[in-house]
Amino acid sequence: MEQGRCTAIVLAAGQGKRMHSKIQKQFLEIGGKPILYYSMECFQKSPLIQDIILVTGEDMISYCQSEIVEKYGFTKVCKVTAGGKERYDSVYAGLLCCQDTDYVYIHDGARPFVTEEMIQRGYEAVKRTNACVMGMPSKDTVKLADPSGYIKETPDRKIVWNIQTPQIFSYDLIRGAYESIRKKDMSNVTDDAMVVEQETGTKILLVEGSYQNIKITTPEDLAVAEAFLRY
Numbered sequence: 394m395e396q397g398r399c400t401a402i403v404l405a406a407g408q409g410k411r412m413h414s415k416i417q418k419q420f421l422e423i424g425g426k427p428i429l430y431y432s433m434e435c436f437q438k439s440p441l442i443q444d445i446i447l448v449t450g451e452d453m454i455s456y457c458q459s460e461i462v463e464k465y466g467f468t469k470v471c472k473v474t475a476g477g478k479e480r481y482d483s484v485y486a487g488l489l490c491c492q493d494t495d496y497v498y499i500h501d502g503a504r505p506f507v508t509e510e511m512i513q514r515g516y517e518a519v520k521r522t523n524a525c526v527m528g529m530p531s532k533d534t535v536k537l538a539d540p541s542g543y544i545k546e547t548p549d550r551k552i553v554w555n556i557q558t559p560q561i562f563s564y565d566l567i568r569g570a571y572e573s574i575r576k577k578d579m580s581n582v583t584d585d586a587m588v589v590e591q592e593t594g595t596k597i598l599l600v601e602g603s604y605q606n607i608k609i610t611t612p613e614d615l616a617v618a619e620a621f622l623r624y
């Protein structure tokens with residue numbers, strides 16, 4: 394069976410405000426290498442991925458080119474491009490750079506623990522469904538709050554998942570969904586699945602990621618990440 398062409402869009406244009414560090418978190422080091430290095434390395438190694446588009450801040454493009462792409466030999470990178478103010482602006486910038494691709498893996502550069510097995514699981518799922526996202530069943534009980542901070546509802550934990558990246562879609566589907574939603578208010582959009590949910594009738598499959606596939610967001614996540622590297 395012919396293999397579909399896959400492009401990874403790796404997002405590294407965020408400011409990392411919740412990390413409170415001088416350097417944007419994706420460039421902070423864990424295990425002696427930038428956080429961004431680890432997911433780039435995984436997509437570089439995966440035989441399923443043909444191209445990588447790295448999205449970063451306008452002022453970090455030349456740094457990424459020399460200190461990430463060239464330094465670590467990420468030969469699959471076909472474009473380092475400027476992102477936008479919000480995550481969804483950066484995703485859209487990445488989508489505009491895709492060429493002749495069948496599937497896109499949209500991945501947070503702040504999630505260093507993506508694995509080749511996850512990329513494989515995502516590929517098998519997206520070929521069947523056109524849309525899938527990595528996640529894990531919630532280990533905690535989840536409450537929905539009312540505007541005053543009281544519990545409004547407790548969803549059945551058996552159907553609650555915490556969502557991760559990569560989020561994987563057929564290119565035409567995600568590009569069309571983004572084109573359509575960009576004309577509207579996007580302020581509630583926090584992941585790519587939401588764009589497909591809101592703009593299309595496509596059912597999106599939940600695929601097991603891993604409990605290690607954390608998004609490095611706040612300072613204590615750095616200690617957890619260092620521990621995972623030694624694990």
Ligand SMILES: Nc1ccn([C@@H]2O[C@H](COP(=O)(O)OP(=O)(O)OP(=O)(O)O)[C@@H](O)[C@H]2O)c(=O)n1
Nearest residue numbers: 404406407408409410411478479480483502503
């Ligand atoms: N305008 C943006 C915002 C986020 N991201 C990327 O999207 C991923 C997930 O976003 P998040 O963890 O929220 O990163 P930041 O926006 O950098 O963090 P914060 O919200 O704390 O500022 C990160 O890899 C981040 O670099 C991006 O490419 N462009």
Ligand SMILES: C[C@](O)(CO)[C@H](O)COP(=O)(O)O
Nearest residue numbers: 480501556557558583584608
């Ligand atoms: C896409 C995401 O990583 C899924 O959990 C998450 O929604 C990104 O949110 P953030 O506020 O941009 O970190």
